[in-house]
Amino acid sequence: MTDSTNLKESCAVFAVSSNSDKADVAPVIFSGLLALQHRGQESAGITVLKNGKLSTFKGLGLVIEVFSHNILKGLSAPIGIGHVRYSTYGSSDLINAQPIEFESKPKFALCFNGTIVNYEELRAELERDGYVFKTTSDSEVIGLLISKALKHGSDLTNAIIYGMEKLKGAYSAVLLSEDGTIIAFRDAYGFRPLCLGYLKDFEAYVFSSETSGLDAVDATFIEDVPPGSINVLKSGEVTRLKVRSSRHAHCMFEWVYFSRQDSIVEGVDVFSVRWRLGEKLAELNPIEADYVVAVPETSRIAALGFSSKSGIPIMEGFGVNRYALRTFIMPKDRGYFARLKLNPLRQALNGKRIILIDDSIVRGTTSKAIVSMLKKAGVKEVHLRITCPPLIAPCYMGVDFPTFEELIAHGRSVEEVRKLIGVDSLMYMTIDGLVKAIGLPRDELCLACLTGEYPDEIRPFLGKKVVVKK
Template sequence: MATPMNCRESCAVFSVSSNLDEVDVSPVIFGGLLALQHRGQESTGITVLKNGKIQTFKGLGLAIEVFNHNILKSLSAPIGIGHVRYSTYGSSDIINAQPMEFESKLKFALCFNGTIVNYEELRVELEHDGYVFKTTSDSEVIGFLISKALKRSLNLTDAIIYGMEKLRGAYSVLLLAEDGSIVVFRDMYGFRPLCVGYLKDLEAYVFSSETSGLDAVDATFIEDIPPGSINVLKDSEITRLKVYSSKHAHCMFEWVYFSRQDSTVEGVNVFSVRWKLGEKLAELNPVEADYVVPVPETSRIAALGFSSKSGIPVMEGFGVNRYALRTFIMPRDRGYFARLKLNPLKQVLEGNQS
C-alpha cells in the first residue's frame, strides 16, 4: 500500500489553449516547461487534444531530453497541457510521470502540483469501489475521484466539486477534457502558485505555475488563479466558480527556494523577497566577516541583500558544476549530488572569515 509519504510532489503545470484551429501549441508548451524546469527534473510530459482525441507523450528526464522536433510535431494541436515532476520520496518510474489519462464518461487527462494529505484514506476508499491503481502518485486519486463522480452522471464541473470536497491538502490542477475544455482548479489555501495569461499572437490563454513561464512564451499576465475556485476555459471564454472562500496559506518556500527569481508569486516579486531576507538577516545577526559567500544558486540574491546592509563584500566561494541536477529535487543520494554540484574554492575560503 502506498502512503502519502511515498510520493511528495511539488512540480509545475503549464497549459496553452488557442482559439485558432491551425495553431500548434506544442512548441509553446515545451517552451513553458523549459522555463519551469527548475521545479522538476525527474519526468516531463505533454498531453494535447488532436482531432478530438487526447494524445500524450511523456518520459523520464528533462524536457529537452524527452522531446525533439519530430515528437513535438506529432503532438501538433491547438490545445494542450504539460507537466514537469519531482518527488522527494517514491518511485521515479515512468508510470508516475504526468499528465495522466483517465477513461470515463468523458475522457480526460490531468496534471497536478501539490500534495494530498488524505491520499491513503482516499486510495483505500477508491480501491474498495473497484478502482485499480497503477501508480503511487496523488494525481491518480484526483483523477479517479472525478471519474467516479462522472459515472454518477454528474457533469464535469460538479464532478470536480465532488473531488474538491473529498481532497485534503494542496493542489493546483490542470485538466484537459475530450470535449475541448481546460479546467483549472486550486485548493482553498492557494498553497502552490498558479496563474493565467494571454498570448495575443496565438489568441491563446496560458496557465502556468509561475509568471516566469508566461514571460518565457511572451504571454501577458492576467491574474493569479483564486484559491478555492474552478475555472473552465472553453470556446475562448473562461467561466469561474468559487467553491470555497480563500484561506490564504501560501508556501513560503516558493519565495525562498522553489520559484525563479524573476517570478512574481501572489503579487510579490521573488527577487525582492530574497533581497529583503538577506537585509533582515544582516540587521538581526550582525557579524564580523571578510566575505559573504552564497551557496549557489538561490541564496545569491539573499547574499547580495546581506552585503548591501552589512557592507561586507560578496565573494564566490564555490565552483559549480552546471550539469549537475538540482539537489533538493533529487529523491535519493542528495549528499552525493551536492558534492558533484559544488566544490569549495579553497583559495577564497581558507584563512578568511565568511
C-alpha cells in the first residue's frame, strides 16, 4: 500500500451472454464486478438487454452500495455488461460512470478499461463533425467513433474496426448492442488484460478483466482475448477477427500491483510473480533484521517470499481499518488517509529492526507517512524493500501518474529518495529481476515508466514532455 495507494488504474469490465432466454445474468455480473472491485471504486454500472431494449443502472460508490437486491431484480435479463471505474481521464461524476449508451443504429452500450492517449485530437475531430460530448470520459470518444462509422453505413464489426484504427493507447472494451450482440475488443499491444470464460450452469460465455472475475462466478477460463482482436458473441457462439498486429506490451503493474493475487494474467499467475519478487529482493541485499513486515495488502505475498528466502520471520505489522477508503481515491493529503487506514502494532514492533516490503513508490507521500508512524511506534530500524524498480517516467496508458513532477524517483538517486522518505535503507527491484520474475520476454512487457521508452504509436502524443533517463 505504501505508495501504490497513490496509483490509479482505470477500470474493469465484465460481460455475460446466456444462450437461455430464461437466464438472469444480473446477479452474475454483480458478483463479477464485486470480484473486480479492486480495479475501480469510484462508480459501478450494469447494462442489460431486456425485451429487446437496453436498460442501464449506474451510480457512484462501491458495487455493493450501488446495486440493491431490488435494483438487480429490475435488471433481470439473459445478456448484460458491467463496469467499475477509477478515472484516469475525466472527472469523478455520475455522468462519467459506465456503461455509456449511444443513440446510434443499432443502439449500443459501451464500457472499457484503459486510456486513449489521442483523446484530445479525436474529440476535436468529432466535434468538428458535429458530435456533442456529454461527458469528459475518453470512453465517449470510442463510442462516438463507432457511432460515426455506423452512420456512414458500416455494420457494427466494421465500425469497431474503424474505431480501432483511429484509437491510440490502451483499451480492453466490451460493447452490448440492442440486437443481442456482445463484442469484446482489445488494443494491439494488450496493455490491459481481458479474458474469456464459459459458465456452464447458465449456458453463458463470460468476458472479464481478470480471471478472478471468472472464478467468482464459477466460470471456466478459456483464453486471454488476443491483443488487436474483435470477439463477437452472438447466439451462443464466439467468432474472432484479428484487426491489428503489434509487439505486445503488457503492463508490468498488472503483476506487481493491480491484479488480484489469485488472477492469472497472460498465462502467468500473479501469486507466483509476487513470491519470486520477494525472494529476489532477499537475494539482492542480504541484511540483518528481526522481522519482515508487509504493507497491506498487495505486498503480503512478496513479504512471504522474502521471509522464506531470507529465513527472517514474518510479522504482522499493522492494524488495518478495512472500512477506510483506499487512499488512492483521495486526491489530497494521502499521508492523512494512510494514517486513517493503518496503525502500527507497537506491541509487536517496538525496539525491533524491520524489513518493510511494499510494491512501489510513486510520489513518496504515503511512504513517508508510514515510516514516520513506525518510528513513532518505537521501531528501531526500517529497511524498505520495493518489488517494483524506480518509477522515473509518466504513464500514458492507464496508470495515473502522468507527470514527471509527481514521481519521487525522477531525477533523484536512491540515496536521495531514502533521505526524503526517512528510512534507514532503501532498495528497489531491478528491471532484469522484475522481468525474470514475471517470466515473459522483455519485449512483451510495457516498462515505459521504468525506462522512459514508450511504444512507437504512443510517442507522437507525448506532447512537449521530454523523457530524461536516470
